[in-house]
Amino acid sequence: MSGAPHDGGRPAIVVAATPTSNGDLHVGHMAGPYLAGDVYSRYVAATGRPVIYTTVTDDSQTYVPTTAHRQGVAPERLVAESTTRVQRTLTAMGLSMEGLPPIDGRYRETVLEFFTALHAAGRLRRRTVRLPYAERSGTYLYDGLMQGSCPSCLTGSAGGVCESCGHPNNYDELVGPRATMDPDEPVSYRDVEILTLPAEEYRDRLTAYYAEREGHWRPRAMRLVRELLAGPLPDIPITVPGTWGIAVPFPETPGQVLYPWVEAMPAVIYGTWWSAARRGAATAAVDEHWRAEHGAELVYFHGFDNVYHWGLLDLVMLMAHGDRYITPESNVVNEFYDLHGEKFSTSRGHLIWVADLLAEVPRDLVRFYLSLTAPEFQRTDFGVAALRAVTGRRLVEPWNRLADALHDAQAGVRPGPVPVSAPARSRAATMAGRFRVCYELRSFSAAQAAETVLAHLGRLVAAADSGAVPPGDLLVEARTLLAHAAPILIDAAAEATAAGVDLGLTAEPPAEIVPFTLPRLPEIAVPDGDPAGAAGRTPVGV
Missing domain, CATH: 3.40.50.620 (HUPs)
Structure with a gap:
């Protein structure tokens, strides 16, 4: 990378x-x-x-x-x-x-x-x-x-x-x-x-x-x-x-x-x-x-x-x-992060405790949504219903489609490293450069990093759906995506690391890559009759 x-x-x-x-x-x-x-x-x-x-x-x-x-x-x-x-x-x-x-x-x-x-x-x-x-x-x-x-x-x-x-x-x-x-x-x-x-x-x-x-x-x-x-x-x-x-x-x-x-x-x-x-x-x-x-x-x-x-x-x-x-x-x-249009307030009980939210929603999805909607330059608003809808539609669904596509692309591939084309290495380097702008201190923005994850995720899903991208090319770009999503999606990153995937950001894109499984993200269901889920009620944990 x-x-x-x-x-x-x-x-x-x-x-x-x-x-x-x-x-x-x-x-x-x-x-x-x-x-x-x-x-x-x-x-x-x-x-x-x-x-x-x-x-x-x-x-x-x-x-x-x-x-x-x-x-x-x-x-x-x-x-x-x-x-x-x-x-x-x-x-x-x-x-x-x-x-x-x-x-x-x-x-x-x-x-x-x-x-x-x-x-x-x-x-x-x-x-x-x-x-x-x-x-x-x-x-x-x-x-x-x-x-x-x-x-x-x-x-x-x-x-x-x-x-x-x-x-x-x-x-x-x-x-x-x-x-x-x-x-x-x-x-x-x-x-x-x-x-x-x-x-x-x-x-x-x-x-x-x-x-x-x-x-x-x-x-x-x-x-x-x-x-x-x-x-x-x-x-x-x-x-x-x-x-x-x-x-x-x-x-x-x-x-x-x-x-x-x-x-x-x-x-x-x-x-x-x-x-x-x-x-x-x-x-x-x-x-x-x-x-x-x-x-x-x-x-x-x-x-x-x-x-x-x-x-x-x-x-x-x-x-x-x-x-x-x-x-x-x-x-x-x-800046301040609002809850349903009003400032979080402990004294008024207008809040959601982090512990209560994590009991309802998987940690990676909480981290991703809070990063995506972080109040970096102006006040932004939080709601559990929006968290469920946005992470489900924009992150979990396409991410797991990419995971399935990677799995299918490796069917019939002989064990061992597979080649990566020069254009794919160039695309991976370009991806890393865009993420670097988000993460480096002068322009740091967790929100922009999360948006960049979504942008490349959509592009890779479309590439996988086309069936025209060689397995090695798709793998190197997927690993680049996972490595740069890792500071936010820590559980997916830990699963990949435990399986032997190198997510360090110190190497150039390789000429060949060992096939790996992209960890799937957990899905969250919306409880019947409660679009926001139990943690979406206000107050919570008071």
Whole structure:
């Protein structure tokens, strides 16, 4: 197969946005960063490059205690149960992660070392800021602890960042703040001294960084970056006067905890180390894989509502360490995935849990449909009825027709390799080139890769139906199709690999090929009287 990597054996670190441990992952989550990151990671591995795909649960987020309060459970119990559920979902979906790293003593040590180094280097600044304060509970409000209106777009927003426009609203910027746990509780403002990391001090490096990647980011995300750079850059909170999270050791801020959003950066550094250790590649220094001298390709996958955090806040924190660390090659940013025309909502029960969907629909078909309809450039919509109809008509039926045609074409063929014509090798190379455009980072699109699978599938079915294509020619193009569908159709790929089919993407199309069986895809029936199937009801799994 053609498609050798341009960067040789350059290692890759792929990071999916850290999931908050206040519940399981629904279909909207999976169709965003998690599946896309997996598809890219599998493609990178198929080109012969080492890759680590990781994420870490975000236990310190304020959405943990607010969700626990709403459910009437202890936050610690919610974290434990949610982590178990998220891990089961990641495994069930077949994501190529080593697992969720434990939030243990080594984790907390890594996180604190990241910030104590900045503190010792004089990178942090003491600032007196004005924070909303819930009078009855005596709680300072930030992030998920408060609700109000975004000062940039005026829509409803939690603290920290606006989900709609992506702009931050630090400290007292949220309009009309009220406490999430008790909206009727009186709220005042109090001055408090915290430690911050001034993003403005890194403006020149940030401007140069984004200019180099102007064509690498998706348009709406880059537009938000330009909007952020057009105004004063914020003082990023490093510590806050809270009770849920990691206590900080800094003498200037006794009794405070790390601001939850800054924790994710050292968290995924730890996650990379832990994942490598699970593969037998442990290093003494937890941050070894992120050191600039190793030159790894770093890629983030996250939603638009996290552009400020993963695209600017975390970048500033890496830059604050000087030249010690790599910076992201790109941020692959998705939009929201709707369910029947409305945003997925856990609080309203308007959702489908990934685990429930996988109980109804085979995994390869779920992965394919979510890739095909991924909200890459604009919001898209999910429905189980559409999943069944589209995958059945456009994927499963023609795929299995091709599998049958390949089987029939090999009838009477002597055992051993069969020849492949030069025109067929050229077509296979052309196919690989089109898929490469879909999978490589600058133009990555799982949706376009899925569409390309369908386009070539239809072409090969027509070629097989004509009866005019020699077996070797049909086989080499079918293998090219399967190899490039493999990052999405992982079970079909695993079946073929187990049968001895080479699905690597590092070789040129061969002059002869050993006949093989194309794995059939599972068919899904529509239950009588329920065109959407049981998993299509809303809510599901609530």
